[in-house]
Amino acid sequence: MSTPKHTIDPAELTRFVSDKLLGGRAIAADEELLLSGLVDSLGVMSLVAHIEDVTGAPVPMQDVILENFATINAIADYVGARA
Amino acid sequence: MDRYLDTHLDHRAHLTPGKDAFVIGQERLSYADLATKSDRLSRQLSHLGVGPGSRVGIFMDKCLDMPVAVYGILKSGAAYVPLDAAAPSARTAGIVEDCSISVIVTQASKAARLEEVVSKTTCLGQIIGADVEGADCTSIDTDAPAPERAPERTPDDHAYILFTSGSTGAPKGMVHTHASGLAYMDMTVALFGLTDQDRMANQSPLHFDMAMLEFFSGISVGATVVMIPEVLTKLPASLSQLMEDAQVTTWYSVPFALIQLAEYGVIDQRDLTRLRWVIFGGAPMSNRHLRQLQTLLPGARFSNSYGPAEANQVTFHHLAPAPHSLHDPVPIGQPCDHTQIKITETGELLIASTAMMEGYWNRDDLNADAFVHLDGQRYYRTGDVVRQAPDGSLQYLGRQDRQVKIRGFRIELDEVELALSTHPALFEVAVQVAKDGLTLEAFVTCVAGQTTTPEDLSAHLRDLLPAPYIPSKIEILDAFERTATGKINREALRKTA
Structure with a gap:
């Protein structure tokens, strides 16, 4: 496995959420993903798997909390803060 | 004296007025407050002409106003109809029209969503909610005077109507009376030995029949109901933390929620020793996850409950640790005391029960067959x-x-296919469960000369159906494989999927 990355590109994450989780619906980086009901529980798990794929580092389940997954920006901040 | 689904509340409020009836996050609602606020709402509803024989909608996320609405509507003599606030507005408007609902109780944060519903209905006259901006809106806390006469009621009056997926394309409503609700309530209190020491997690939304266990069985014994905010069902580690912090003693949900907890809930890092009942139902439970949960929660008892919402709970099976073969389905167990069963020659289960619904709302066609x-x-x-x-x-x-x-969502594939086929570009459609067992997938063909995209079809469905009904994969085919009689070959689709 290559060296883990400590950043995730919000634009790339936006594309993933829009294409894979929202059936093509546009989404803003500061739009509520979970509280809005846009992303369901399977979607959260897809997001976790995607972050692990992109960064090459596991996401501990204790980190899967609202603060870290509320929006695309929150996810990017969380990944950046893991460094 | 006749009993109703709300009769126990005043008794409990008298015994333990200061005790928490419902909590959500840091907010709490005491038994005294629940009794007082629901009385006020019921007086307000009576002044609006609502009483026995009427139906009142509840359009809310989980919040402390929800039990106030449930008990206030019941006290007025009307039946409550939970409306899924996350469902498309056209679907909700259809239910409002079908039930001729003239009053809806809502909350401030849902006012904008409700406006969309109202714009699609003709019968809705009044919206009641705390601090909701907008026309024709009254606060839930209005101190309306008591009506001159208490409503005349009988235990056969309708208490609530729950809507579920219907194979003819429109959702169908299951009508329960006070008598059928009480039969369920009394039976579950005895079955699980519920007491005022219990702190019961309310995971299910109000439009699921499972929420009855906390809203009625729990309140009837003076327990505390710990409401689980919807967002926590997506965050298993936060959910297990809440269960520890709130010292939850009973859990009742569909297996999917428990499987998520088992897989992602870091239960081994939580102190859940107070949890004494883990109850699941509504869909088959996987043996592997059941074993996993039994190992993680050695102090809890496990029960598999079976029963379509039409009949409330019908059978139960209290599971000893791993008594059954890993290869057999988890048993659904013995019929409950109030239930008689018959099994037809084709293996279909027939149920006669005091907890059974009166029938489907406004659907004599379905009732004749049901x-x-x-x-x-x-x-x-x-x-x-x-x-x-x-x-x-x-x-x-x-x-x-x-x-x-x-x-855990009960879905008629026919309903999804009918919704999909309303798209003008489509010729034929077929929907099935994907191999993962957790999502739906759709296959479609287009009318000659027409084109569309999976994104467009998905957007079309989002206007018509709740999120769990939307296929996560939509594939556009040139043509379907056919059976000898010319029908879509569904068997072949299942294999190629």
Whole structure:
């Protein structure tokens, strides 16, 4: 496995959420993903798997909390803060 | 004296006025406050002309106003109709029209969503909610004077109507009376030995029949109901933290929620020793995850409950640690005391029960098929195929029709296909459960000369159906494989999927 990355590109994450989780619906980086009901529980798990794929580092389940997954920006901040 | 589904509340409020009836996050609602606020709402509803024979909608996320609405509506003599605030507005408007609902109780944060529903209905006259901006809106806390006469009620009055997926394209409503609700309430209190020491997690939304366990059985014994905010069902580690912090003693949900907790809930890092009942139902439980949960929660008892919402709980099976073979389905167990069963030659389970619904709302066509009279008893035809073991316990084997369960949501594949086929570009459609068992997938062909995209079809469905009904994969085919009689070859689709 290559060296883990400590950043995730919000634009790339936006594309993933829009294409894979929202059936093509546009989404803003500061739009509520979970509280809005846009992303369901399977979607959260897809997001976790995607972050692990992109960064090459596991996401501990204790980190899967609202603060870290509320929006695309929150996810990017969380990944950046893991460094 | 006749009993109703709300009769116990005043008694409990008298015994333990200061005790928490419902909590959510840091907010709490005492038994005294629940009794007082629901009385006020019921007086307000009476002034609006609502009473026995009327229906009132509840359009809310989980919040402390929700039990106030439930008990306030029941006290007024009307039946409550939970409206899924996350469902598309056209679907909700259809239910409002079908039930001729003239009053909806809501909350401030839902006012904008409700406006969309209102714009699509003709019968809705009044919206009641705390601090909701907008026309024709009254605060829930208005101190309306008591009506001159208490409403005249009987235990056969309608208490609530729950809507579920219907194979004819429109959702169908299951009408329960006070008598059927009480039969369920009394039976579950005894079955699980519920007491005022219990702190019961309310995971299910109000439009699921499972929420009855906390809203009625729990309140009838003076327990505290810990409401789980919807967002936490997506965050298993936060959910297990809440269960520890709130010292939850009972849990009742569909298996999917428990499987998520088992897989992602870091239960081994939580102190859940107070949890004494883990109850699941509504869909088959996987043996592997059940074993996993039994190992993680050695102090808890596990029970598999079976029963379509039409009949409330019908059977139960209290599971000893790993008594059954890993290869057999988890048994659904013995019929409850208030239930009689028959199994037809084709294996279909028929149920006669005091907790059974009166019938489907406004659907004499469905009611004619749903019930069968045998030996002077009215039996509900479940459509579920079962097998009876030599010890009398039942095993669930599958469905006779095209009803499926997706993460606990009961969905008629026909309803999804009918919604999809309203798209003008489509010629034929077929929807099935994906291999993962957790999502739906759709296959479609286009009308000659027309084109569309999976994104467009998905957007079309989002306007018509709740999120769990939306196929996560939509594939556009040139043509379907056919059977010898010219029908879509669904068997082949299942294999290629």
